[in-house]
Amino acid sequence: MSQPIDTPKTDRRILRSRRALNDAILDLLLEKPYEAITIQDITDRADLNRATFYLHYGSKEELVVTALEEQFDQLQSGVPNLAGNDLPAVWRSEYLAIFHYVADHADLYKALLGEQGTAYLAYRILEYIAQDCEMGHLDLLGKAASKTAVPLTLISWHIAGSLFALLVWWLQNDLPCPPEEMVGYAEQLNVNGVLAAFSLPPQSGLPAAHG
Amino acid sequence: MSQPIDTPKTDRRILRSRRALNDAILDLLLEKPYEAITIQDITDRADLNRATFYLHYGSKEELVVTALEEQFDQLQSGVPNLAGNDLPAVWRSEYLAIFHYVADHADLYKALLGEQGTAYLAYRILEYIAQDCEMGHLDLLGKAASKTAVPLTLISWHIAGSLFALLVWWLQNDLPCPPEEMVGYAEQLNVNGVLAAFSLPPQSGLPAAHG
DNA sequence: CTATATAATTGACATCCTGTTGATTATTGT
DNA sequence: ACAATAATCAACAGGATGTCAATTATATAG
Numbered sequence: 001m002s003q004p005i006d007t008p009k010t011d012r013r014i015l016r017s018r019r020a021l022n023d024a025i026l027d028l029l030l031e032k033p034y035e036a037i038t039i040q041d042i043t044d045r046a047d048l049n050r051a052t053f054y055l056h057y058g059s060k061e062e063l064v065v066t067a068l069e070e071q072f073d074q075l076q077s078g079v080p081n082l083a084g085n086d087l088p089a090v091w092r093s094e095y096l097a098i099f100h101y102v103a104d105h106a107d108l109y110k111a112l113l114g115e116q117g118t119a120y121l122a123y124r125i126l127e128y129i130a131q132d133c134e135m136g137h138l139d140l141l142g143k144a145a146s147k148t149a150v151p152l153t154l155i156s157w158h159i160a161g162s163l164f165a166l167l168v169w170w171l172q173n174d175l176p177c178p179p180e181e182m183v184g185y186a187e188q189l190n191v192n193g194v195l196a197a198f199s200l201p202p203q204s205g206l207p208a209a210h211g
Numbered sequence: 212m213s214q215p216i217d218t219p220k221t222d223r224r225i226l227r228s229r230r231a232l233n234d235a236i237l238d239l240l241l242e243k244p245y246e247a248i249t250i251q252d253i254t255d256r257a258d259l260n261r262a263t264f265y266l267h268y269g270s271k272e273e274l275v276v277t278a279l280e281e282q283f284d285q286l287q288s289g290v291p292n293l294a295g296n297d298l299p300a301v302w303r304s305e306y307l308a309i310f311h312y313v314a315d316h317a318d319l320y321k322a323l324l325g326e327q328g329t330a331y332l333a334y335r336i337l338e339y340i341a342q343d344c345e346m347g348h349l350d351l352l353g354k355a356a357s358k359t360a361v362p363l364t365l366i367s368w369h370i371a372g373s374l375f376a377l378l379v380w381w382l383q384n385d386l387p388c389p390p391e392e393m394v395g396y397a398e399q400l401n402v403n404g405v406l407a408a409f410s411l412p413p414q415s416g417l418p419a420a421h422g
Numbered sequence: 423c424t425a426t427a428t429a430a431t432t433g434a435c436a437t438c439c440t441g442t443t444g445a446t447t448a449t450t451g452t
Numbered sequence: 453a454c455a456a457t458a459a460t461c462a463a464c465a466g467g468a469t470g471t472c473a474a475t476t477a478t479a480t481a482g
Contacts, residue, residue, distance in 0.1 A: 011449065013459055038439060049461045054441065115334040122333060123326040126376060151394050157376040159401045165337060165372020166365065185361050189369045193404035222478065224430055249468060260432045264468065 018056055020046035022067045025060075030107050033116035034064075061120055068121075071108075075101045088191065090136070095163075095186050099179035102167060110171040122164075130160035155194065162190045229267055231257035233278045235365075236271075241318050244274075244327035272331055282319075286312045299402065301347070306374075306397050310390035314376060320384040333375075341371035366405065373401045 024045035028037050037060065043050045057063045079097040102109050112121055133156035166186055170176075231263035239248050248271065254261045268274040290308040313320050323332055342369035377397055381387075 011457095011459070013448070017459080039441095040439070047337070050440090051442080052460055055459070099367075113330075115331045117330040119327045119328040119330040119333050120323075122330050123328075126379065130376070130380075150399055154377065154380065154396050155400065157380045158404075160371045160376070161372040161376020161379075162369045163372070165341070165368040165375065168334070168337065168372075169341075169365065169368045185365050188361055189366065189405065193369075194400065201457085222428095222430065228430080250470095251468070261469090262433080262471080263431055264432070390475070 014056070017046070017048055017052055020048060021053065021056060021063060022070070025063050025067055026108065029064075029111045034060075034111065035116070052102050061118070064118075064121065065124070071105065091191055092183065092187060094136075095183045096161070096179065098167075099170075099182050099186075102171070103175060106171060106175055109167075113168050113171060126160055126164050129163055130156045133159050159190055159194065162186070163167050166190075225267070228257070228259055228263055231259060232264065232267060232274060233281070236274050236278055238317065240275075240322045245271075245322065245329050246327070272329070275329075275332065276335070282316065291309060302402055303394065305347075306394045307390065309374070309378075310381075310393050310397075313382070314386060314390050317382060317386055320378070324379050324382060337371055337375050340374055341367045344370050370401055370405065373397070377401075 004183075024042045027045060028041055031186060032041070035067070039053050039060065040050055042060075043053050045155060057066070075097060078101065080093060102141070111117060113125070130153075134153060166182065166189075170182055232253060235253045236248070238256060239252055243252070250264050250271065251261055253271075253274070254264050262272075268277070286308060289312065322328060326335070341364075345364060369402060374397060377393065377400075381393055
């Protein structure tokens with residue numbers, strides 16, 4: 001997203017070190033709570049000197065954020081582009097992608113979003129979802145919001161908060177139901193709830209959440 | 212909530228130390244981000260030796276949770292008991308209490324719930340709200356949930372997540388509107404959204420959110 | 423009111439984590 | 453193959469943490 005994948009000028013050692021640090025923290029997050037991971041742990045796992053870490057990253061937070069960017073790119077690339085379709089279809093497509101992605105990396109996100117995680121990341125994720133909501137659905141939500149006194153930004157944060165809480169619950173309870181079921185719940189609570197609050201028709205073809 | 216307020220057998224020094232530590236961390240949270248506060252900082256501010264801290268609390272987290280219990284008790288005592296009234300009235304009463312309470316301690320909660328805070332506390336608060344929802348409104352929500360396939364617990368987490376996100380947004384934007392306005396938004400998005408999703412009538416007497 | 427038992431407080435110790443600096447080593451481009 | 457570059461490393465100083473034995477303040481019995 002930020003750097004071209006193949007810049008011949010960058011030193012081979014840099015790529016090797018960054019890759020090793022990147023993999024190391026993702027490994028360690030599956031074994032220890034975030035707070036308990038030290039720079040020494042990371043560089044031990046990466047087979048590097050501790051000082052080398054500071055040549056590439058200023059802090060643990062910076063490394064984690066960078067490591068997760070990679071993961072998010074993976075998520076985004078998996079979402080089919082439905083621009084031009086109706087909002088409910090786009091919404092369900094994104095929800096399906098999100099819940100499947102989280103299911104695929106459940107251990108990692110259980111560590112990151114639970115009480116052992118870091119508020120910095122949780123807040124960034126909440127903000128990311130809210131902004132994605134606001135940017136992506138300006139058209140229909142904007143129309144809906146104009147009929148009410150609720151600012152568009154608050155609607156987005158409401159949706160983001162709901163999705164965030166559902167994800168936390170799902171993870172902390174060890175994924176007790178499949179992603180499709182969660183998407184059904186999220187649609188009913190979140191999407192239809194918001195639409196109904198603004199007297200808009202519910203999304204077409206909502207299946208009764210399967211039991 | 213846990214201890215009788217006046218047990219003559221407890222050593223005067225204990226009460227004095229606990230009170231001092233309690234006040235110290237609440238003071239410091241207004242000046243430094245949570246992670247940056249050290250045990251030394253706390254005991255310096257409390258005029259105690261650093262070792263004394265460990266006689267009373269096992270960690271910073273434990274102290275903060277204890278210090279906040281006091282605050283929460285203060286909140287609970289301010290909520291009028293409306294048992295027997297209809298759900299919307301109870302709901303609005305609680306929302307008003309929450310938003311006013313947060314406004315009264317805005318600096319503290321901005322520090323605790325922002326990206327400088329701690330995931331441990333944020334998660335505890337989210338869980339607390341969700342459980343409060345589930346326990347307090349079993350009657351009407353239970354009826355509603357029985358008509359759908361959405362588990363009651365998920366409805367509660369949805370509501371808690373929405374409220375949590377609205378509070379975070381409100382705090383991070385330096386309380387750009389009065390508590391009453393936020394309660395109006397929360398009612399429309401959250402309460403009426405949920406009710407509408409389950410084909411229940413919206414709460415009586417909902418005022419058009421004032422502009 | 424005093425003396426004694428109790429236990430809260432303290433100063434000091436060993437250990438660990440952090441961030442940086444100068445010396446060493448590997449890589450790039452000529 | 454060689455010189456310039458800069459990434460890596462070992463070692464250092466500064467702080468934070470958690471835990472002692474020794475000291476001091478408190479509560480209670482006589």
